[in-house]
Amino acid sequence: xxxxxxxxxxxxxxxxxxxxxxxxxxxxxxxxxxxxxxxxxxxxxxxxxxxxxxxxxxxxxxxxxxxxxxxxxxxxxxxxxxxxxxxxxxxxxxxxxxxxxxxxxxxxxxxxxxxxxxxxxxxxxxxxxxxxxxxxxxxxxxxxxxxxxxxxxxxxxxxxxxxxxxxxxxxxxxxxxxxxxxxxxxxxxxxxxxxxxxxxxxxxxxxxxxxxxxxxxxxxxxxxxxxxxxxxxxxxxxxxxxxxxxxxxxxxxxxxxxxxxxxxxxxxxxxxxxxxxxxxxxxxxxxxxxxxxxxxxxxxxxxxxxxxxxxxxxxxxxxxxxxxxxxxxxxxxxxxxxxxxxxxxxxxxxxxxxxxxxxxxxxxxxxxxxxxxxxxxxxxxxxxxxxxxxxxxxxxxxxxxxxxxxxxxxxxxxxxxxxxxxxx
Ligand code: 0X9
Ligand code: ZN
Numbered sequence: 001x002x003x004x005x006x007x008x009x010x011x012x013x014x015x016x017x018x019x020x021x022x023x024x025x026x027x028x029x030x031x032x033x034x035x036x037x038x039x040x041x042x043x044x045x046x047x048x049x050x051x052x053x054x055x056x057x058x059x060x061x062x063x064x065x066x067x068x069x070x071x072x073x074x075x076x077x078x079x080x081x082x083x084x085x086x087x088x089x090x091x092x093x094x095x096x097x098x099x100x101x102x103x104x105x106x107x108x109x110x111x112x113x114x115x116x117x118x119x120x121x122x123x124x125x126x127x128x129x130x131x132x133x134x135x136x137x138x139x140x141x142x143x144x145x146x147x148x149x150x151x152x153x154x155x156x157x158x159x160x161x162x163x164x165x166x167x168x169x170x171x172x173x174x175x176x177x178x179x180x181x182x183x184x185x186x187x188x189x190x191x192x193x194x195x196x197x198x199x200x201x202x203x204x205x206x207x208x209x210x211x212x213x214x215x216x217x218x219x220x221x222x223x224x225x226x227x228x229x230x231x232x233x234x235x236x237x238x239x240x241x242x243x244x245x246x247x248x249x250x251x252x253x254x255x256x257x258x259x260x261x262x263x264x265x266x267x268x269x270x271x272x273x274x275x276x277x278x279x280x281x282x283x284x285x286x287x288x289x290x291x292x293x294x295x296x297x298x299x300x301x302x303x304x305x306x307x308x309x310x311x312x313x314x315x316x317x318x319x320x321x322x323x324x325x326x327x328x329x330x331x332x333x334x335x336x337x338x339x340x341x342x343x344x345x346x347x348x349x350x351x352x353x354x355x356x357x358x359x360x361x362x363x364x365x366x367x368x369x370x371x372x373x374x375x376x377x378x379x380x381x382x383x384x385x386x387x388x389x390x391x392x393x394x395x396x397x398x399x400x401x402x403x404x405x406x407x408x409x410x411x412x413x414x415x416x417x418x419x420x421x422x423x424x
Contacts, residue, residue, distance in 0.1 A: 028236040031098030032075035035059070036082070037068050037394050039089040050084055057238070059397055060316065061278065061366055070397055072097065072238070093397055100399045101237050104186075115139060120194055120409060122402045123186050126230050129222060132193065133161050140200055145169070147219070150292025153244050156226035158292055163200050165214030173305035173383075175216045176297070177416075179312040181256050181372065183228025183239045184398045187390050187408055188312040194409030195416055196220035212420045216307055219300070225256055225289055238398065240277050242287055249274035254281040257311075258368065260375035261285040261294060263325035269362075269369030280370055293372075297380045308419060309382040311372045312412075315397050316365065316389035317356040319345050319415065322377040324361035324368035331377060331385075334360070336424075341386065343422060344415035351411035354391070361387065384423055388412070 040047050044065040051058060051069075054077045063069035070093060073081045082090070094100050108121060110128040115135035124132070137144045144163035151157055164172065179185075179192035199218060202209045223229050227243040241253025251274040258270035264284035271278045285291050300306060321337040323329055331337055341358035348356050361368060377385040391400055391408045400408075 027234065029098055030101055030237065031096065033094070033097040034073045034075075034078045034092060035070060035094040035097055035397060036073060036085070037070050037091040037093050038085055040065055040067060040069050043088060050081060054081055064366070068394060070394060091394065093394055094399070097399065100396065104399055104402060117197075119197070120190060120405050123190065123405070126223070126226065126233060129189065129193070130159060133159060133222070136197065136200065137161055143203070144200065149221070149296035151288065152225070152227045153242060153288045154227045156230070158221065158224055158226065158289060160219045160221040161196055162217065162219050163196070163213065164217045165203070165210065167214065170217060170304055172215060172217050173307035174219055174300050175308045176219045176221070176300070176306065177310050177312065178221045178224055178372065180223040180229050181225055181311060182313060183225050183232045183241070184237060185314040186232070186398070187314045187400045187405065189222045189229070190405045191390055191409050191412045192220055192222045192312050194405070195413055198409070198413055217304060224293060228253070241279065242289055244287055246274040246279075246282060251275035253279065254287045255279050256287050256289050257372060258370040259285060259287045259290045260370045260372050261290070262370070262375040262379050264370040266325045266369045269325055269367035284370060294375070297376060301380050301382075306380060306382040308384045308423065309376045310416070311387040312390060313387060314390040315392055315394075315400065317354060317391060317393050318364055318389040319348070319356050319358040320361045320364050320373070320387050320389070322360065322385055323374050324371040325374050327360070327362035327367060330360060337384070340384065340419055340422060343418045347414040347418040348411040351414045352407050354411060356388075365389070384419065388415070
């Protein structure tokens with residue numbers, strides 16, 4: 001009865017609020033949209049011309065010769081585009097992107113107080129992610145706390161669960177796992193939560209996990225770009241950046257993974273166009289999310305040391321090391337980092353048989369300036385720094401079926417476990 005009362009007054013409030021608030025623009029429909037993967041060879045200029053002609057979005061940066069271009073095509077242009085690339089190797093990643101999004105967005109209802117493994121059977125609303133973290137924390141009240149690294153532009157707290165082992169809070173070096181920098185990379189949210197959940201809930205029963213949590217303090221940030229993530233759920237599933245405006249432009253969003261204050265001015269690894277998906281911002285660290293995380297990481301490092309930082313993204317199945325800003329400069333401990341990355345991808349393969357490639361960001365994926373990894377490696381000074389691109393390699397891309405959350409979590413844990421066992 002109490003529940004019913006609470007529900008109906010919440011409904012009354014919601015109704016009142018909806019009368020007072022102007023109508024929100026409808027969520028962007030991707031019904032009938034196709035996603036084509038085109039193998040780009042010497043035809044690079046032709047592919048670029050088609051992207052311009054039909055004003056198409058690409059999922060993994062601008063098309064490059066020798067790589068696949070994953071291209072989103074609205075229904076009205078699909079037949080013409082397909083005919084234009086009829087002589088090339090083309091895979092249809094999504095026959096109907098809207099249908100895949102609808103399927104993925106059937107979130108299961110989360111009842112507060114029920115943080116258990118069924119959480120990982122579907123994707124979830126942002127408010128439920130916060131509730132799940134609070135519930136997990138209250139299941140381990142003497143061993144964990146909720147922390148925030150500061151607020152996003154729109155005032156959403158950048159939230160983590162922090163947990164520790166037998167030595168108590170804040171005395172061991174930190175391990176920071178960081179997801180959903182890019183709003184549409186939903187698998188990274190779930191996987192970062194999976195890693196935290198696995199470590200915390202198995203502490204009492206697994207001697208190995210106890211040894212990890214006794215050795216390090218874990219800070220698990222499933223969503224470092226909450227404004228963007230909320231926007232993917234309210235308005236456009238494929239939004240990538242934060243929700244910041246730029247004077248002189250009507251385009252919204254700065255790419256947080258091009259905004260970190262280190263080697264930010266290097267050219268060729270980010271865009272200066274506010275409308276681009278990889279817009280670097282007008283100045284380094286001008287995104288509030290970057291500023292907050294920079295300060296928090298520096299403080300955490302000063303207080304307790306920083307052993308390991310991993311920034312989780314999707315998709316492409318890559319396990320990468322510094323640097324993004326240069327393809328010729330390598331980290332001082334590159335040999336050791338490559339050996340660890342090699343072991344991590346072997347551990348991934350041993351879990352469900354999937355192949356991940358590894359290597360420095362710039363030579364493995366593309367040049368990216370102002371990325372978190374370069375900053376954390378060189379400026380904050382983490383002992384070990386990695387970033388991954390999770391599943392898949394191009395069947396589903398950003399819209400990965402919920403049935404893959406648990407297996408992706410399992411193989412990603414295997415990689416983390418390898419690092420925890422082998423870092424010096
Ligand atoms: O462009 C990026 O920031 C990364 N690819 S993504 O599709 N996830 O946006 C690649 C840059 C490498 N850096 C990290 N993965 N952190
Ligand atoms: Zn990303």
